Amino acid sequence: MSSHSDMQTPLRKVRGLGSAKEGADHFWLQRVTAVANLFLVAFLIGLLVSLAGADYATVKSTLANPFIAVGLLLLITSGMIHMRLGMQVVIEDYVSHEGLKLVALMMNTFFAIIVGAASALAILKLSFGS
Amino acid sequence: MAQANPSDNRPLSPHLQVYKFMINTVMSIFHRMTGMALYFGTLLLAWWLIAAAYGPEHFAVANWFFGSIFGQIILFGYTWALLHHLLGGVRHFIWDTGAGFDLATIDRLGWATIIGSVSLTLLVWIVALTLGGAS
Numbered sequence: 001m002s003s004h005s006d007m008q009t010p011l012r013k014v015r016g017l018g019s020a021k022e023g024a025d026h027f028w029l030q031r032v033t034a035v036a037n038l039f040l041v042a043f044l045i046g047l048l049v050s051l052a053g054a055d056y057a058t059v060k061s062t063l064a065n066p067f068i069a070v071g072l073l074l075l076i077t078s079g080m081i082h083m084r085l086g087m088q089v090v091i092e093d094y095v096s097h098e099g100l101k102l103v104a105l106m107m108n109t110f111f112a113i114i115v116g117a118a119s120a121l122a123i124l125k126l127s128f129g130s
Numbered sequence: 131m132a133q134a135n136p137s138d139n140r141p142l143s144p145h146l147q148v149y150k151f152m153i154n155t156v157m158s159i160f161h162r163m164t165g166m167a168l169y170f171g172t173l174l175l176a177w178w179l180i181a182a183a184y185g186p187e188h189f190a191v192a193n194w195f196f197g198s199i200f201g202q203i204i205l206f207g208y209t210w211a212l213l214h215h216l217l218g219g220v221r222h223f224i225w226d227t228g229a230g231f232d233l234a235t236i237d238r239l240g241w242a243t244i245i246g247s248v249s250l251t252l253l254v255w256i257v258a259l260t261l262g263g264a265s
Binding site: 034035041051052053118125 | 162165166168169172173175176179180182183184186189190193209212213216219220222223226254257258259261262
């Protein structure tokens, strides 16, 4: 159908290997989240430096501030997407066993979503009170 | 159909050890290593947020850990990994525009990344210890 697959052998076509036509999406999302992270990481470092040595009440009220909570939620979201894409490339580069690779790619997605969801819940809990 | 020899004794192409030191190579490896470290380092951020959300007792445990020598070393490394990966990313943004691909600029960008990340890490910690240590 597509002229791109003409270079593939019939066996390759049957096995469904080759380009998934998602490379540009992966690249673009990596870069968009990288730009966002540039600002969000600077925000995180500033926040953590300002909270160095602070007591519990100060930390709690600071994290409950809506501007800071939104900043942290954005950082968690952008960070998890970015790190999932990055680890995906690492897995694809180094894990050559097909079954192990699929398992590792799934674990990568689960890890990013679980850490993201748990962090987001913590931020929301601080914002809305217990 | 013609098949390449699938046996294990095929000649291999040269690997990392045959290449001489180049700052660009090292920065490429550092970028990937810091990325992977940050991946697992998010567990620390998640722990800190969850501890803060679940009350003073939990927060005290996390604070004790991050305040210990071991915790401080990890946080220092985390700060450097974060800033190094960030500056490495900026380097990639420059290359994304198509600029900076001549060898001299590649070398300069590599050195700027490592010198920048170490300097910024020290700066962040000096500010944090000056502000936080006093209160």
